[in-house]
Amino acid sequence: MNLTLHVWRQKDVATPGQMVRYDAPNVSEHMSFLEMLDVVNEGLILKGDEPIAFEHDCREGICGSCGFMINGIAHGGFKNTTVCQLHMRHFEDGDEVFIEPWRATAFPVMKDLIVDRSAFDRIIASGGYVSVSTGSAPDGNALPIRKQDSDLAMDAAACIGCGACVASCPNAAAALFTGAKISHLAHLPQGQPERKERSLRMVRQMNAELFGNCTNIGECEATCPKGIPIEVIASMNGDFLAASWQERPPVEIAGAG
Amino acid sequence: MASAALDSKLHRTLRFYEATNGKKTVMALTGAALWGFVIIHLLGNLQVFLGPDKLDKYGEALRATGALLWVARGGLLLCVVLHITAALQLMALKAKARPQPYVKKVATTSTYASRTMYWSGPVILGFIIFHLMHFTWGVPGIHPDFVDGAVHANLVKGLSQPLAAVLYLTAMSMLLFHLYHGIWSMFQTMGLSHPRYTPLVKKAAAGIAIALAGGNIAIVVSVLLGIVK
Structure with missing residues (x-):
């Protein structure tokens, strides 16, 4: 499936960020959401662009490292599911996906989707x-x-x-x-x-x-x-x-x- | 980042109020008192269905209590002031806690009532001021023909104005939402939650809110339909 991503890009804590549009072609339904981002990042690196920064560690839903807003809902809105456990089969070809970091004064954005x-x-x-x-x-x-x-x-x-x-x-x-x-x-x-x-x-x-x-x-x-x-x-x-x-x-x- | 040490020069009451939990407790307790007032106020008003004399006599009886009436009024005013002060302070904190809004944010399971407390509150406050000018002070121009002490006649004439009736109906529907979330929420704030009883509390809150708003709406509709004259 082909997706259109709108991702929050922010250089560092002091620089204001903005939403940037990316194409995510040939996404497999077997990928997790983070694997989909990994593939998008591969493409960005090949083009010489800065990859999208996001936090992750165990990728099995138990460490608490990953997490961001997907289409306005934390972790994408599937019951008891972290972003790493969210699979692309829940999305459809042509979907537009908004990806934003947690927003709170107590959680300053360090870079892209990573908050402190x-x-x-x-x-x-x-x-x-x-x-x-x-x-x-x-x-x-x-x-x-x-x-x-x-x-x-x-x-x-x-x-x-x-x-x-x-x-x-x-x-x-x-x-x-x-x-x-x-x-x-x-x-x-x-x-x-x-x-x-x-x-x-x-x-x-x-x-x-x-x-x-x-x-x-x-x-x-x-x-x-x-x-x-x-x-x-x-x-x-x-x-x-x-x-x-x-x-x-x-x-x-x-x-x- | 400021550290939250236990020792502080603040008086313990202020120290309690300083915390968000303290402000919420004040909102819950004053909210409970104001909810009590809404119940008594409706019970008093429902006497309008028992004939014209009843309401006038009830008004006289209330005034006859003298100092007690002013104590009750003072207490209610204090509750209103505390409730609104805490709400404004928490609203200011809310704005400070997330200055940058989401580009996209979707509400999932939260109720309309819970998300609009900061809207239904001011609407109710505005309505209370209008309501006092309308039926308590009888401000000329707001009430067409106010006669001091003629409670029943004032009510019928006042609610026969279409614009006033619409205002009452709007305010009562906002009160319904505010009461529903407020009533169950005060239990949560006071630390009372139980997987078995909380769903019942929510249902009871909905029932009570509908009954209280519905009772008031019934009076307005009855006047508009000419059932109460």
Whole structure:
């Protein structure tokens, strides 16, 4: 099949970019979306042009490196699918395809389709440490956890930090990402002593990174390649509320001891 | 990038409000209060179907509460101010969070109601101001023949103006959308979500929003059809 691509080209973070039209002839339906771009890039390199820069690593939908907007939907809009797992059989001959990077102040475009997502790393880092016993391997089942809780923690931990939630959100909010990270640990017995402060720190860091606010629209949930539900946002909201209520100034001299 | 340390000189209430979650909590709580007002306001208004005397007497009874009425009015005004202030601040943040729009952006599963909260809100505010000038203050030119205390007669005359009736119907349909998203959304904001109950909350929110807007629309339509005279 032959496609027409409209791709966002941007030299670097400081230079304004624009959409550029490319022809993608002889695209095989067996290709993944990234393989299609690889072929287009081969053509650009042969012509002496700069290839289209995009992030990718595992190409099996688990690393969270790839991701951009395809026709106005993060990762192209197929359920639980990253761009690398999106196959060209979903497109038809003659289709026009718009390809744009995630857009958010917190995600500056570095080049073409590559954005800097280190704001996500700073949100995770702001959560601080998790108290876990180290040393010899713990006994199996020594730390009891309800099946329900371990399932919920695992569902939230499926987040690969691709940034599609921010990209899909009309407010460029990182509530689904931060909610997933907070909710993931909140359901586990490890790190319970830090739970409240963690939710305060991570929400405040999310705000400091200039992500927008959540308006409970649900676009994030719909485009999340890991199908993380907005229930994790409610979980974050609840933890933040409780932690804010109980937050108190540090005392000079501790009473105990 | 500014770090978000736990220690801050800000008062803890301001520190709470400073976060987007704090502003959303204020919007949820004030929204709940205003929703409560919409319910009581409709219940009061529905007395229009019980004959002309009922509504006039209800008006008198409300005024007779004196100071209590002013406390309620003050509380509602405070809720409106807080709700709008938080909304404006979050709107400003939204603009800052994505200054460069997408060339192409498609909404997938989000509802029309959820995407138009920033539109339905101002429409409702504009309507409330008009509504107060129309039926509370009886501003000449806005209301054709306002008589202080004659609630029922004022209502029938006021809603018989075609332009005013259209305004009421438009505002009520916007209220329907605003209430639907607002009612279920306040649960999510307050941290209440459950795979079993949230779908029920959404359905209840739709039902309540339709009932509240529909009740008000019924009054306007009844006056236009001459059922209420």
